[in-house]
Amino acid sequence: MDSIMTALPITNPVLIFFIVLIIILFAPILLNRLRIPHIIGLIIAGIIVGPYGLNLLARDSSFEIFGNVGILYLMFLAGLEIDMYDFKKNKKQGLVFGFYTFMIPMLLGTIISYYTLNLNWTTSILLASMYASHTLIAYPIVSRYGVTRNTSVTVTIAGTIFTVLGALIILAVIAGIVRGNLTHLFGVKLIIYITLYSLAIVYTYPRLTRWFFKTYNDNITQFIFILALVFLASWLAELIELEGILGAFLAGIVLNRYIPGVSPLMNRIEFVGNALFIPYFLIGVGMLIDLRVVFQNWDTLFVAANMTIVATTCKWIAAWLQQKTFKLSALDRRMIFGLSNAQAAATLAAVIIGYEIGLFNESILNGTIVMILLTCIISSIVTEKAAKEMAMKLQNEDDNDLKYDTGEERILIPISNPQTIENLINLALLLKSPRKKSEIYALHVTDDSRTGNSYTAKTTLETAAKVASSADTNLVPISRYDMNITSGIIHTMKEHNISELVVGLHQKANIVDSFFGSKIESLLKSTRKMIIISKFIIPINTITRIIIAVPHKAEYETGFAKWVDRIANMTKQIGCRAIFYAHPDTIGPLKTVLKTGRYHIRNEFETLECWDNIIMLANEVLDDDLFIVISARRTSVSFNTDFEAIPSFLSKYFANNNLVVLYPEQFESNDEITYFTDPLLNDVQSNSPRFFGLRSFFHRLIVKKKKWTHRNRKKKIEIKS
Numbered sequence: 001m002d003s004i005m006t007a008l009p010i011t012n013p014v015l016i017f018f019i020v021l022i023i024i025l026f027a028p029i030l031l032n033r034l035r036i037p038h039i040i041g042l043i044i045a046g047i048i049v050g051p052y053g054l055n056l057l058a059r060d061s062s063f064e065i066f067g068n069v070g071i072l073y074l075m076f077l078a079g080l081e082i083d084m085y086d087f088k089k090n091k092k093q094g095l096v097f098g099f100y101t102f103m104i105p106m107l108l109g110t111i112i113s114y115y116t117l118n119l120n121w122t123t124s125i126l127l128a129s130m131y132a133s134h135t136l137i138a139y140p141i142v143s144r145y146g147v148t149r150n151t152s153v154t155v156t157i158a159g160t161i162f163t164v165l166g167a168l169i170i171l172a173v174i175a176g177i178v179r180g181n182l183t184h185l186f187g188v189k190l191i192i193y194i195t196l197y198s199l200a201i202v203y204t205y206p207r208l209t210r211w212f213f214k215t216y217n218d219n220i221t222q223f224i225f226i227l228a229l230v231f232l233a234s235w236l237a238e239l240i241e242l243e244g245i246l247g248a249f250l251a252g253i254v255l256n257r258y259i260p261g262v263s264p265l266m267n268r269i270e271f272v273g274n275a276l277f278i279p280y281f282l283i284g285v286g287m288l289i290d291l292r293v294v295f296q297n298w299d300t301l302f303v304a305a306n307m308t309i310v311a312t313t314c315k316w317i318a319a320w321l322q323q324k325t326f327k328l329s330a331l332d333r334r335m336i337f338g339l340s341n342a343q344a345a346a347t348l349a350a351v352i353i354g355y356e357i358g359l360f361n362e363s364i365l366n367g368t369i370v371m372i373l374l375t376c377i378i379s380s381i382v383t384e385k386a387a388k389e390m391a392m393k394l395q396n397e398d399d400n401d402l403k404y405d406t407g408e409e410r411i412l413i414p415i416s417n418p419q420t421i422e423n424l425i426n427l428a429l430l431l432k433s434p435r436k437k438s439e440i441y442a443l444h445v446t447d448d449s450r451t452g453n454s455y456t457a458k459t460t461l462e463t464a465a466k467v468a469s470s471a472d473t474n475l476v477p478i479s480r481y482d483m484n485i486t487s488g489i490i491h492t493m494k495e496h497n498i499s500e501l502v503v504g505l506h507q508k509a510n511i512v513d514s515f516f517g518s519k520i521e522s523l524l525k526s527t528r529k530m531i532i533i534s535k536f537i538i539p540i541n542t543i544t545r546i547i548i549a550v551p552h553k554a555e556y557e558t559g560f561a562k563w564v565d566r567i568a569n570m571t572k573q574i575g576c577r578a579i580f581y582a583h584p585d586t587i588g589p590l591k592t593v594l595k596t597g598r599y600h601i602r603n604e605f606e607t608l609e610c611w612d613n614i615i616m617l618a619n620e621v622l623d624d625d626l627f628i629v630i631s632a633r634r635t636s637v638s639f640n641t642d643f644e645a646i647p648s649f650l651s652k653y654f655a656n657n658n659l660v661v662l663y664p665e666q667f668e669s670n671d672e673i674t675y676f677t678d679p680l681l682n683d684v685q686s687n688s689p690r691f692f693g694l695r696s697f698f699h700r701l702i703v704k705k706k707k708w709t710h711r712n713r714k715k716k717i718e719i720k721s
Helices: 013-033 038-049 061-080 084-089 091-116 121-132 139-144 151-179 186-215 219-239 244-258 264-287 291-296 298-326 330-341 345-356 362-400 418-431 457-469 485-495 518-526 560-574 584-596 611-619 641-653 679-720
Strands: 411-414 440-446 475-481 500-504 530-535 545-549 577-582 602-607 625-630 658-663
Touching: 013 038, 013 264, 038 139, 038 264, 038 362, 061 139, 061 151, 061 219, 061 244, 061 264, 084 091, 084 151, 084 244, 091 121, 091 151, 091 298, 121 151, 121 298, 121 345, 139 264, 139 330, 139 362, 151 186, 151 244, 151 330, 151 345, 186 219, 186 244, 219 244, 219 264, 264 362, 298 330, 298 362, 330 362, 345 362, 411 418, 411 485, 418 440, 418 457, 418 500, 418 530, 418 560, 440 457, 440 485, 457 475, 475 485, 485 518, 500 518, 518 530, 530 560, 545 560, 545 611, 560 577, 560 584, 577 584, 584 602, 611 641, 641 658
Parallel strands: 411 440, 411 500, 440 475, 500 530, 545 577, 545 625, 577 602, 625 658
Antiparallel strands: 530 658
């Protein structure tokens, strides 16, 4: 028994890790019943088991390492989940809030500290810089409610960078003055270091990441690579005497577009951070707090109350001024205040350095720890309420807004080739809305011609399920035997009410084989649902632009709003730019759908007067672009006889490019037909090109006659004049 009992604090690493896991597991569960945010529960748990509580655990090197990793992870996730389109659009608001949340605490904090705490001006300025900085400790709450891309959240994150950077610069200046290390070239050197550091990260990281993702497809390898970049950026920031959290945030901003929000890699990053590193950091913060010192010493209690009130009041004033300046709602103000009120990382760094150089006494040191606890509690409670209201408001807006009907998202992926499974599922994940938790369907059809295939239905469907589950998406595996592949797909679509089909472009078996293959051509005749035919040379998340060729009268198709919605979802997830080449009459409806759907994507519109001009896009589409051709079935309103040349055109000019050929949904879903079982309809379908060809011929003849008549009239007028 004595050998089992260990002296406190516990030093056995296995037992330490077990206790931490128990805290991470049960603290949120127990406090959730009391409606206390999880973050507060972890901090309180740290107080209880820490050296100033029951002394079960010492704040050893493991807590320092995991704690530092946790705060870096927190800032990295904040940068990673920012909507870059909104971030750039609201950069003015971010700059203004950064000014408010830095200058107000600096001015009020300095004056109040000088007159109420009897500090000198240098110490008062350093203490005020602690009020100015804040940590996004409540960010996991915002992420959990799915409102990370709200404008108020984006503005707060932008302001965080400016105020933390300003606070750290003041800390460096004052520390340099006290230590006698400050030279007249300090400012110039710091600006040069920051500029070179930022340029190195912004220029190197995207190119290195794109190359790595193209070369290595293993998810674990990519995850390790991303973490290595984050910690390298943090270490380089510390090398130039900045805080590592700035480097982690910058890495998140730069890598944002290479890690889609709905992807296996993003799911792994969030899971590891929220399950282990960030809770470790919060528990470590709680272990720093010694409540006994505060209540045993009235000076410390007064200092702690003074610091907490000043810091909280200044942050509220900054949020209120931001609300009034940009006419925001009271809910936005509460969200900004809640996120920006918590003091932790930069505050701890400042108070420790200030204590080491002799500017802060023990009362300020202990008061700072209490201020961290109280501001974290206030921040968590306010942010939790604001995030909950914001999520409900967004849900009500989605229910009440009169948007275009984009239909259900029931995506079916027929799979047979294990090498294309991952790309097809990743494409399906990007096409679906991130707000909708709809499942996707994977189908493996076996017929008489495939009985000898070594890749069985079980193994292929298991592979598909693993890829989907890694992105936290439910996949419904379907295995069936049918007379042929097309019949199996069509029957599955009817049985499960499938809304769209994602298939891979087949490999030509011989020289006389068609571009799409007999199966896809048969599918196009057999269903009116949306069909997406894809071929990817590089990983989807490394795409730099999406170029979409849209035919004339595409807006009259039944599935017009649906395919625009799917492409907008993919563009938003990847974070790239979408360039639409369309007829002038079609550009207007495209803009309307994008505006009504509030997709907030980077988009451009170029004129494509005639479908024959699509050949010019061969010079526009680059190797890292995705070229999407919106085609049409022969009986569609937007069908053009020039569509017959699309296969040869794509195989000739875009053989080495990423391609998607999209056939929109035609007519209503309840008007479904199956051509391969109706010979009469097949005859009508096969004869339709002749009709469209004749119509096109007479149309061109009439246009030429009008031009000839116009030129003759013009010549006669010139002769008379």
